[in-house]
Amino acid sequence: MHPIERLRYVARAGGVEHAALAEEVARALAGFVDDPSGLVTACRRIIDRHPTSGPMWWLASRVLATNDPRAEAFRCVSTLQDDRTAAALAYELPDEVTATVLGWPEQIGSALIRRGDVRALVVDSLGEGAGLVRRLEHADSPAEEVPPANLAGAVRWSNLVLLEASAVGPDGFVSVAGSHAAAAVARDTDADVWLVAGEGRLLPERLWESVVDRLDQEGEPWELDEEIVPLSLVDRVVGPKGLESVDAMLRRTDTPVVPELLKSTI
Secondary structure (H helix, E strand, C coil), X not given: CCHHHHHHHXXXXXXXXXXXXXHHHHXXXXXXXXXXXXXXXXXXXXXXXXXXXXXXXXXXXXXXXXXXXXXXXXXXXXXXHCCCHHHHHHHHCCCCCEEEEEXXXXXXHHHHHHHCCCEEEEECHHHCHHHHHHHXXXXXXXXXXXXXXXXXXXXXXXXXXXXXXXXXXXXXXXXXXXXXXHHHHHHCCCCEEEEECCCCCECCHXXXXXXXXXXXXXXXXXXXXXXXXXXXXXXXXXXXCEEECHHHHHCCCCXXXXXXXXXXXX
């Protein structure tokens, strides 16, 4: 497939796990390694199509900041494929806990299936929660579907709220719509809020500001599938290194700032 055609295919991709999408992006970008200006444009197009995906920003930034874009692209893919965040979450989850989950988060869902003993109250955000409930029931893991209107009730009956980030900045993170409400309700109850942030999600301030600006331009806040949640509402974070504080998470940001990437192709 010609690099341009592959890029168009990848840019249109939606609903794909980050590691799988990153592999397709890496293969698309590999076709531009002998064309520096084309590589920059290709990275911008990917970001334009996936503006809230931390792994896409992380991959594009690292590819543009190195002298060997091809090798760096596939190093990033390997890192995402080897991400141990789901395994770490499965290990850290307390016994006999009831957790509120929104939609069908990739890493949280995987961790719940691994554990099999966590009672999950799955809010049907974006119509994806029912699918996760069926998957959990198939794995003999206790789960109940919760209508979005009853989100607060689910949180009040939970010990834990699990929220998954697609991107994380110095003061907030992007997660599925309803996450901010869930975290806010948890503040008034005994439920803790754990943020699940896998490889490639952490962004430095300048890139994070661009993510926020792009999300603001997507439409009215009540019409969006994703939203910004303040990190001040998070109690602990689970990443590839296990359970840690918010401050510890922020110290491991490894995404370079590439000014060329801040310019949109649109």
